[in-house]
Structure formats: structure tokens, C-alpha cells
Amino acid sequence: MPAGEGEWSDDGELALPYWLTSTEEAANTTFLKMLQRLPRLLRSAWSLAWQASRRTTIAVAGLQLAAGVASAVGLVSVVGVLDGLLREGPTPERVRAAVPSLLLLVGAAAVKGLLSSAAAAANGRLSPKVYEAAEMQLLELTTRVDLSTFDDPSWRDAMERARDRGISAAEQLVDRGIELGTHLIGLVAAASVLAVLHPVLLPLLVLAVLPIGWAAVRSARLNHRRMLRLIAVWRRQRMLAELLAAREPAPELRAFTLRQYVLAEVRRLLAVSTNEEIRISARQVKTTLVGTALSGVATGLTYATLLWLLWTGRMELAVGGAAAYAISMGIGKLTELAFSANRVFEQGLYFADFEGFCDLSRERAEPAPGQAAPPLFHEIKLDGVTFSYPDAEKPAVRDVSMTLRRGEIIALVGENGSGKSTLASLLAGLYQPQGGTIRWDGRDLTAYDPDTVRGQVAVVMQEPTRWPLSARSNITIGRYERSIAIADVLEAAKAGDAHDFVTELPRQYDTLLSRHFTDGADLSGGQWQRLAVSRAFYRDAPLLICDEPTANLDARAEHDVYLRLRELAAGRTVVLITHRMASVREADRIYVLDHGAVTEEGDHETLMAAGGTYAQLFGLQASAYQSAV
Numbered sequence: 001m002p003a004g005e006g007e008w009s010d011d012g013e014l015a016l017p018y019w020l021t022s023t024e025e026a027a028n029t030t031f032l033k034m035l036q037r038l039p040r041l042l043r044s045a046w047s048l049a050w051q052a053s054r055r056t057t058i059a060v061a062g063l064q065l066a067a068g069v070a071s072a073v074g075l076v077s078v079v080g081v082l083d084g085l086l087r088e089g090p091t092p093e094r095v096r097a098a099v100p101s102l103l104l105l106v107g108a109a110a111v112k113g114l115l116s117s118a119a120a121a122a123n124g125r126l127s128p129k130v131y132e133a134a135e136m137q138l139l140e141l142t143t144r145v146d147l148s149t150f151d152d153p154s155w156r157d158a159m160e161r162a163r164d165r166g167i168s169a170a171e172q173l174v175d176r177g178i179e180l181g182t183h184l185i186g187l188v189a190a191a192s193v194l195a196v197l198h199p200v201l202l203p204l205l206v207l208a209v210l211p212i213g214w215a216a217v218r219s220a221r222l223n224h225r226r227m228l229r230l231i232a233v234w235r236r237q238r239m240l241a242e243l244l245a246a247r248e249p250a251p252e253l254r255a256f257t258l259r260q261y262v263l264a265e266v267r268r269l270l271a272v273s274t275n276e277e278i279r280i281s282a283r284q285v286k287t288t289l290v291g292t293a294l295s296g297v298a299t300g301l302t303y304a305t306l307l308w309l310l311w312t313g314r315m316e317l318a319v320g321g322a323a324a325y326a327i328s329m330g331i332g333k334l335t336e337l338a339f340s341a342n343r344v345f346e347q348g349l350y351f352a353d354f355e356g357f358c359d360l361s362r363e364r365a366e367p368a369p370g371q372a373a374p375p376l377f378h379e380i381k382l383d384g385v386t387f388s389y390p391d392a393e394k395p396a397v398r399d400v401s402m403t404l405r406r407g408e409i410i411a412l413v414g415e416n417g418s419g420k421s422t423l424a425s426l427l428a429g430l431y432q433p434q435g436g437t438i439r440w441d442g443r444d445l446t447a448y449d450p451d452t453v454r455g456q457v458a459v460v461m462q463e464p465t466r467w468p469l470s471a472r473s474n475i476t477i478g479r480y481e482r483s484i485a486i487a488d489v490l491e492a493a494k495a496g497d498a499h500d501f502v503t504e505l506p507r508q509y510d511t512l513l514s515r516h517f518t519d520g521a522d523l524s525g526g527q528w529q530r531l532a533v534s535r536a537f538y539r540d541a542p543l544l545i546c547d548e549p550t551a552n553l554d555a556r557a558e559h560d561v562y563l564r565l566r567e568l569a570a571g572r573t574v575v576l577i578t579h580r581m582a583s584v585r586e587a588d589r590i591y592v593l594d595h596g597a598v599t600e601e602g603d604h605e606t607l608m609a610a611g612g613t614y615a616q617l618f619g620l621q622a623s624a625y626q627s628a629v
């Protein structure tokens with residue numbers, strides 16, 4: 001904050017954080033729109049089940065529907081029993097008349113019991129498979145989108161929604177779809193009986209259940225809207241909660257006595273979601289109350305009509321008894337149907353999020369032209385390359401032209417945020433430029449399958465990922481598909497200066513590098529970096545990009561790595577990003593970046609003689625060293 005200009009106010013964020021407003025898209029889905037989409041969603045969920053296991057899907061659907069039919073037969077036979085017992089005549093005769101229906105009832109109940117158990121067993125196998133298929137589909141699409149999509153917050157929100165509820169919704173939708181079908185069969189049975197007994201009872205029955213259905217659907221939509229509104233809050237709260245519980249930030253949290261600050265932020269976020277949940281829950285209770293009251297009135301009306309029919313002699317008592325039973329069964333079935341339709345509707349909303357995310361990710365998937373990049377190249381040429389991150393106002397790299405030849409070491413220097421890492425990512429084929437071209441031996445990179453381009457590049461990232469694998473795997477994942485020769489692993493480890501400390505680990509190369517597991521070990525920042533350098537050596541690619549490979553290294557290790565880089569550069573192209581000016585001295589060509597553009601270019605002597613930014617930066621570091629001695 002500029003001195004003397006007051007204090008930053010964070011009231012704005014406390015009132016309505018900017019990351020909350022992005023979720024204001026909240027539930028534009030109307031009931032009718034959703035109803036139209038439901039058949040398609042049910043189809044997609046079923047196709048996931050189909051992919052997961054055809055036989056189990058057929059078994060589950062067949063058994064459940066057969067159980068539904070058995071239950072319907074049971075219902076009809078109860079009516080037969082009542083009809084037999086309540087008819088006029090001597091009691092033994094009435095009992096005899098009821099026996100066939102009674103036997104049918106018992107048989108149907110037994111068959112239904114068997115079928116339901118078999119269906120439950122089959123479903124027990126199908127559900128986890130659907131979950132697995134949905135999870136795999138999500139991960140496959142997530143890892144196929146181009147890297148810049150990860151910088152797009154709306155895509156990440158969509159991913160969060162899909163992960164949070166969407167995957168389980170796929171599983172649920174399959175289950176609920178079957179349930180809906182089963183209840184539909186039961187309802188058809190009850191309704192047919194009623195229609196036969198007296199047609200006027202049927203519409204009254206529907207009237208009794210409509211309010212419950214309305215309340216259930218409204219309540220489901222309230223829930224879904226709540227999720228849409230809160231998803232960004234949950235995401236942030238989870239991120240902070242994970243930071244509070246993770247090992248890596250634990251020292252900084254304590255060193256800066258940040259505990260109270262972060263806890264207060266988590267509390268604030270939890271309060272936002274708790275208040276919203278309480279608000280929604282109150283609205284849901286009101287909705288259910290209205291639905292149940294209206295339904296009660298309509299049920300009363302139905303029974304009143306039945307009494308009226310009996311009173312006026314329009315219906316016989318025997319039929320009246322059966323009708324009373326059918327009404328009660330019908331209301332039961334209709335209520336079940338309304339609830340399972342509601343569950344389908346609710347899960348459909350979440351599954352629509354899953355489908356939406358999958359569609360979005362398919363749109364953002366990297367184009368993969370069939371042609372493979374050449375295994376070797378002589379020249380990489382950038383021509384007017386420009387790149388902006390999603391939603392960024394200014395390009396991170398603008399109008400950059402440069403040529404990199406085989407055997408050269410090229411250095412990129414510049415202040416923080418000047419675009420060096422972004423340019424390196426473009427060179428590595430991680431991002432596609434929005435303007436200009438990157439050519440390998442005259443061929444535009446976009447003509448090649450991006451994975452095959454990356455296959456020719458080894459990158460040492462600024463913050464290498466700390467893979468929770470063994471030390472050996474941390475090196476060999478550089479070319480995981482290659483069969484592992486011990487000599488190659490040792491050579492790469494020695495080249496990256498990792499061999500010595502790895503041999504001091506409790507299980508040497510087999511040591512698991514994660515403190516989260518028993519017998520796991522953790523490394524220092526510099527040791528992780530040495531492993532990353534070894535991984536890049538092991539990858540043995542014609543283009544090596546080192547984004548501050550020595551930031552965490554001690555002076556001797558740094559010196560050794562640069563010596564080896566020189567050796568490695570023979571026959572390869574090395575791009576080096578570093579703030580240590582002494583290390584770039586040896587580069588064949590140095591590019592100075594400022595606000596994404598190249599402002600100076602040449603070897604060390606040329607740039608020193610030019611007396612520009614490079615000479616200034618170099619002079620600053622050299623004088624710092626000199627004054628220190």
C-alpha cells in the first residue's frame with residue numbers, strides 16, 4: 001500500500017467476495033426445461049451403466065421391472081380377495097371365492113421378494129461400476145483439456161460441481177431411473193383397478209398426489225440452487241481447510257502466527273454456507289407443509305366421493321371396500337412415484353452438471369492431429385508469438401520472435417512476471433499461442449499431435465511436483481514407458497546431482513518420497529529440484545527447458561548442474577531461465593523480456609556493451625558479490 005494513503009479496506013470482500021458473484025448464474029433451469037432434458041440425461045446415465053457392464057445392466061433392469069410386475073399382480077389380487085370376502089352370500093362361499101386371489105397374492109409376494117433380492121444383488125455390482133465409469137470419464141476429460149483451461153475459473157467451478165455431486169449423481173440416476181420404472185408399473189396397476197371400479201376416483205387420486213409432487217420438485221430445486229450458490233464458498237473453504245491440515249504450509253502458518261487469521265476466514269466461509277443452508281431448509285419445510293396440506297384436502301375429497309358413491313347406491317359395498325383399498329394403495333404408489341420422480345429430477349440436476357462439464361471439457365480438449373512430431377529437429381523458430389491467459393487484460397507474451405538452433409543454450413532473463421515461464425511453456429507445447437507461430441524446421445507446431453511434441457521436450461519446472469513415489473520412480477517417470485535400466489537411472493541421478501543424497505535415504509532408490517506414508521521420507525527443496533533435474537536428464541529429449549533449475553540449489557550443486565547442462569547441450573537445445581546472471585553468461589544467446597516482449601537480444605558481451613537492462617541487472621548482481629567480499 002502506498003504510504004500515507006490510508007488503509008486497504010476489505011469490507012467489499014467481506015460483504016460480497018468477488019469469487020462469489022461468479023456463481024450468480026444460479027439455477028436458470030426451469031422445471032419444464034429440466035423435464036425436457038430428463039429423458040436425455042437418463043439415457044446418458046444408462047449408457048454409462050451400459051459401458052460399465054452390459055450384462056449387469058440388463059440383469060438389474062430386467063429383475064427390477066419383473067419385481068414391479070409381481071408387486072402389481074399382488075395389488076390386483078388383494079382387490080380380488082376383498083371382493084370375494086365382501087360379496088353377498090354365506091361365509092364359506094365367500095372365503096372359497098377369495099382363495100384363488102389369496103394364493104395368487106402369496107405367490108406374487110414370494111416371487112417379488114425373490115426378484116427384489118436378486119435385483120439388489122445385481123445392483124450392488126452395477127452401482128460401483130457406474131461410479132467408476134463416471135469418475136474415469138471425468139478424469140480422462142480433465143486431463144485432455146488444454147492447459148490454459150485450468151486457468152479459467154468458470155471451468156474450475158464446473159469441475160468442482162461435477163466432482164462434488166455429479167459423479168455420484170450418475171450412479172444415483174441409474175438406481176432412481178429403475179425405481180421410477182418400478183413405481184410406474186405399480187401405479188398403472190392401482191390406477192387400472194380404480195378405473196375399473198369407478199372412473200371418477202382416478203382423477204381425484206391424481207389430484208391428491210400433485211401437491212406432494214410439486215413440493216418435492218421445488219425442494220429439489222432449492223437444494224440445487226443452494227449448491228450452485230455455495231460451490232465457490234465450499235471450494236475456498238476446502239482449500240483453506242486443506243492448507244490448515246497439510247504438512248507443507250504448517251511451518252509458515254506457525255512462523256507467521258497465521259492460525260487465527262486463517263481460522264477466522266474458514267469460520268466466515270462456514271457461516272456463509274451454514275446461513276444459506278438454514279435459509280433453504282426453512283423454505284423447504286414451508287414448501288413441504290403446503291404440499292402435504294393440499295394433498296390431505298384432496299385425499300379427504302377422494303374418500304368423501306367414495307362415501308357419496310356408496311351413500312347414493314352408485315357403488316356396491318363389496319366394490320367400495322376394494323375401492324378404498326385401491327385408493328389407499330394408489331395414493332401410496334403415486335406418492336412413491338412422485339418421490340422417485342423427484343429424486344430422478346434432483347439427481348438429474350446434478351448429473352446435468354456432470355454432463356455439462358464433460359461437454360465443456362470435450363470442447364476444450366486439445367486438438368490432436370494425427371501427425372507425430374519429428375524425433376529430432378535442427379531449428380525452432382518463433383514468429384510474432386503472442387499469448388494471453390484466460391480473462392487477462394494484457395498478454396503475458398507479446399510479439400516474440402526468436403530462433404533456437406540445435407546445440408545452443410538460450411537464456412531468458414527479465415524481472416518477475418516479465419513472461420519467461422509463459423514463453424517456456426509455449427516452447428514446451430503446453431500452451432498454444434493466440435497469435436504468431438512456433439515452427440520446428442519450418443513446420444507449424446499446431447500440425448503435430450501435442451503429446452508427441454511434448455515427448456521431445458524435457459522440462460524442469462520452477463516448482464517441480466513432489467510426486468509421492470519412490471526416488472527411482474521420481475526419476476524414471478521422465479520416460480515411464482521405457483524399461484528401466486539401473487545404469488540409466490544412476491547416470492541421470494548423477495547428472496542431476498541427486499545420487500549422493502538418494503543413497504543416504506533409508507531405502508536408497510526404493511524410498512517412498514512422502515511423509516504421508518509409513519517409512520516415507522521427505523526431501524529438502526534443493527533435493528527435490530535435483531531429482532527434477534535428474535528426471536529431465538533421464539527423459540533424454542532434444543529440447544531441454546530449465547525454468548530456474550537451480551533456485552534452491554547450493555552454490556556447488558548449481559555450478560555442477562551448469563557444467564552438465566553444457567555437456568548435455570551438445571546435440572540438443574537448452575532453454576535456461578534464471579535470475580542468476582552469472583549462470584547465463586555462458587549462454588549462446590540471451591533474450592531479455594520486459595512485460596512479455598523481448599527488449600534485448602545477443603550474447604553476454606554484446607548485451608554488456610549495449611548497456612541496457614541486462615547490463616544493469618548483471619552489474620547489480622556482480623557488485624552485490626563484490627561488496628560482499
Ligand SMILES: Nc1ncnc2c1ncn2[C@@H]1O[C@H](COP(=O)(O)OP(=O)(O)OP(=O)(O)O)[C@@H](O)[C@H]1O
Nearest residue numbers: 151389392396414415416417418419420421422423
Ligand atoms: N496461470 C496463470 N494465469 C493467469 N496469469 C498468469 C498465469 N501465470 C502467469 N500469469 C501472469 O503472466 C505474467 C507472466 O508470468 P510468468 O510466470 O511467465 O513470468 P516470469 O517472468 O516467469 O516470472 P518469475 O520470474 O516470477 O518466474 C504475469 O503477469 C503473471 O501474473
